[in-house]
């Protein structure tokens with residue numbers, strides 16, 4: 308079959324309104340329209356071509372990224388794009404660049420931690436890109452006194468940085484503070500006196516994150532004007548006197564709360580992209596299983612393929628909705644902070660840290676699983692999956708190592724439990740801890756497989772597991788005379804308790820989403836199937852936790868698995884439509900295996916011939932190395 312839509316028969320099987328699902332995925336009709344328009348704009352512009360990335364040398368690659376970033380900025384101005392449209396455009400250009408850190412961290416750091424005057428001075432310059440900024444927190448070694456190492460955009464491009472460093476006045480150390488520092492001349496881009504700056508070198512994968520100039524930075528007697536210390540949280544007067552505003556010190560870490568929230572939303576994008584590729588290819592690929600001379604089985608019909616693929620599909624939707632909720636939580640906490648209400652900051656920190664950790668880990672593993680789901684072809688760069696993995700996997704490390712972040716969640720959980728005794732009622736995502744006595748002894752009353760479809764049953768099982776794991780940790784901790792020693796010794800268990808808590812958040816936010824009014828034929832029903840797949844897949848994967856804490860019986864674990872299999876069958880006819888609902892252009896997917904029309908094989912064949920190695924029939928190096936070897940063997944054979 309040449310041309311045409313090779314997946315048309317799959318699309319006809321859908322039992323729901325795909326157009327309505329596209330709007331649910333995008334978040335609103337407006338968000339869908341912006342996303343749809345901008346993604347097509349990028350896809351149709353040859354200047355944004357990206358299929359040659361893996362072939363370019365680092366220098367060519369980097370220059371190419373600068374060209375694209377400058378061209379994207381030119382289009383943003385010419386088309387008078389709004390902030391929302393401009394950020395969508397950068398997203399669909401799909402190439403990590405210094406601009407990510409400028410817009411994603413430098414600007415938010417000034418907005419969050421700068422005073423009104425500082426914002427008035429710096430933000431207009433940054434908005435017009437008359438200065439380019441990065442975010443310099445991480446060090447080469449430990450402590451804020453060696454070299455900055457890693458900041459994106461720092462290596463070659465940024466003119467300014469928000470630098471985190473210890474503030475010492477009159478010999479007294481006030482801890483880490485943020486400072487706006489000019490790094491390079493705005494005339495000739497040379498580093499200012501006392502500043503050493505450069506790129507830290509090639510990173511994992513070809514193309515991938517090597518479009519970014521992660522950098523090293525050293526200062527030698529560099530003077531920073533006093534008013535370039537970010538002074539919303541604390542101030543130094545002209546006389547050198549240090550004082551603090553009436554706000555918690557933790558606000559210094561506010562930019563991380565913001566960025567972690569965006570990273571959760573990004574996880575759903577990266578995972579859905581990999582899942583879209585693997586799902587479409589699994590419907591195209593036929594392998595074995597033919598009976599009576601009929602066509603062979605589509606690999607998507609193998610139950611093993613479904614049990615690996617569909618939980619990832621469900622996870623992509625789950626992360627989307629929890630990301631939406633997290634955005635709401637962030638907006639809410641920001642509004643409260645403006646009204647001097649800091650009560651929800653610890654929860655926002657725990658939620659953003661924990662969900663960043665969970666979603667990035669699952670997404671990185673999920674992309675790799677999608678590569679395997681595509682068999683050998685998944686290993687080709689033209690599948691789009693190797694580069695996606697290489698670009699994505701540092702998300703498990705940057706913006707806080709995932710384990711370190713889970714330990715922050717664990718501290719929050721232990722604190723919440725310890726405050727129960729004093730009568731403080733937990734709220735928000737820890738409200739269930741208020742019913743800890745009930746959760747410690749409740750019994751799951753599932754008797755048949757379908758009972759596992761009841762949201763209340765699922766929620767109670769996840770709440771009981773999480774509460775019991777946290778309480779067990781708290782009890783163990785109380786045996787130590789030195790709490791910090793106990794925390795270190797039990798950190799493995801604490802991380803597992805934090806994971807259980809965060810999984811509960813994701814499941815409960817998916818269930819809450821389903822309680823909303825969701826228009827469109829069959830849309831809510833399909834989302835219900837995905838929600839149950841997500842929850843029961845987690846329950847199956849972590850059944851050790853559920854069984855050892857006595858939340859469910861072995862029989863109930865067995866019934867959950869029965870139900871999960873039935874759900875895979877329900878998802879099967881809708882699988883292609885469920886990935887179509889992401890509304891990704893072929894340009895954004897960047898994958899022959901995932902192309903919309905499913906015409907995979909001719910495209911793979913054609914792409915192979917475009918590889919530079921196939922420019923000539925006889926490769927460079929043949930005369931030099933292969934020919935003499937062959938001649939040598941010939942002589943030996945004759946002897």
Ligand SMILES: CCCCCCCCCCCC(=O)SCCNC(=O)CCNC(=O)[C@H](O)C(C)(C)COP(=O)(O)OP(=O)(O)OC[C@H]1O[C@@H](n2cnc3c(N)ncnc32)[C@H](O)[C@@H]1OP(=O)(O)O
Nearest residue numbers: 407411444445557560561563564566569656705706707708
């Ligand atoms: C479109 C975009 C594109 C964006 C594009 C994205 C591209 C990638 C960019 C990557 C950029 C980066 O990686 S930038 C570098 C980011 N670096 C990190 O994320 C470092 C991760 N490490 C941490 O977060 C660490 O926990 C630190 C630094 C906070 C640890 O400091 P510490 O001094 O030991 O603090 P610790 O005792 O743990 O905590 C002190 C108190 O502060 C609280 N606390 C800790 N962190 C926070 C926080 N973020 N917000 C509120 N509160 C917090 C704790 O709960 C605790 O409260 P209480 O118990 O006292 O009440």
Ligand SMILES: Cc1cc2nc3c(=O)[nH]c(=O)nc-3n(C[C@H](O)[C@H](O)[C@H](O)COP(=O)(O)OP(=O)(O)OC[C@H]3O[C@@H](n4cnc5c(N)ncnc54)[C@H](O)[C@@H]3O)c2cc1C
Nearest residue numbers: 408442443444445457458459701704705706707708710711
């Ligand atoms: C692609 C990329 C882009 C980045 N961009 C930026 C940027 O723009 N700006 C910036 O400032 N930084 C940036 N970073 C740095 C990043 O934020 C840090 O790498 C990250 O916070 C982890 O810190 P680390 O590298 O010091 O890891 P480490 O803290 O050295 O972690 C090493 C290991 O030790 C473990 N560990 C560490 N502490 C503990 C603990 N307390 N308890 C138990 N285990 C522990 C970790 O789990 C991990 O397994 C970037 C990093 C990458 C990879």
